[in-house]
Amino acid sequence: MADNAKTPRPVYRNIHVTDIVSYRLPPAGIVSILHRISGAVLFLLMPFIIWMFDTSVSSEISFDTFTSVFVAGCADGAVPGWFFKLVALGLIWAYLHHFIAGVRHLIMDATHSVSKQQGHSSAIVTLTLSVVLTVALGAKLFGLF
Numbered sequence: 001m002a003d004n005a006k007t008p009r010p011v012y013r014n015i016h017v018t019d020i021v022s023y024r025l026p027p028a029g030i031v032s033i034l035h036r037i038s039g040a041v042l043f044l045l046m047p048f049i050i051w052m053f054d055t056s057v058s059s060e061i062s063f064d065t066f067t068s069v070f071v072a073g074c075a076d077g078a079v080p081g082w083f084f085k086l087v088a089l090g091l092i093w094a095y096l097h098h099f100i101a102g103v104r105h106l107i108m109d110a111t112h113s114v115s116k117q118q119g120h121s122s123a124i125v126t127l128t129l130s131v132v133l134t135v136a137l138g139a140k141l142f143g144l145f
Contacts, residue, residue: 097134104126
């Protein structure tokens, strides 16, 4: 029983900028976009990362300077310490999300596991782990424990 009638092909259209608010990405799509954003954040803040590393390991005096920036700020109070903590928290999130999403991709590549359900569940795990670890390290950064 051959079906000679051709079924119309589905029509795909590009979404407009105004449709982005109502468009619902699956968790794997959210992880993919955030993976790119976190990589860009890590790249753009590389000078700050290098400064933090260099200042924290050069000497005891430079380490005291490093810790005082996060407490009192710098440039005679022009940039408050909480701002540096907020930037560091952004870096913590970017690193954790980028790392966990990268491990997710490596596992998927190594095991050839690309089913829709496994992609969905691994994306949920990635999002949850990155947020929970960021909150825990952020609480430590802001002195809550």
